[in-house]
Amino acid sequence: MLSPGAFFTPTAKAEYLMTNYALHVPESLFTYARKVAEEEQVSMNQFFVMAIAKKVSALKAETYFRERQARGELNAFET
Numbered sequence: 085m086l087s088p089g090a091f092f093t094p095t096a097k098a099e100y101l102m103t104n105y106a107l108h109v110p111e112s113l114f115t116y117a118r119k120v121a122e123e124e125q126v127s128m129n130q131f132f133v134m135a136i137a138k139k140v141s142a143l144k145a146e147t148y149f150r151e152r153q154a155r156g157e158l159n160a161f162e163t
Contacts, residue, residue: 117131117132
């Protein structure tokens with residue numbers, strides 16, 4: 085079984101690729117999300133998965149750049 089933080093790999097077994105999660109969403113946000121999903125012509129499931137993936141990606145990028153900044157040396161860029 086894949087750990088919660090594991091990512092998809094081509095060798096992963098199909099039964100471990102998806103997980104169900106009950107999500108409690110404020111009615112007003114859900115209504116707006118449904119409207120946007122319809123406009124984008126995607127299912128609510130796809131809309132939520134894309135939104136989660138976008139947020140995870142942004143957080144990972146922020147972490148990466150903070151780590152790179154900590155390793156960097158500003159004097160190396162001065163001429």
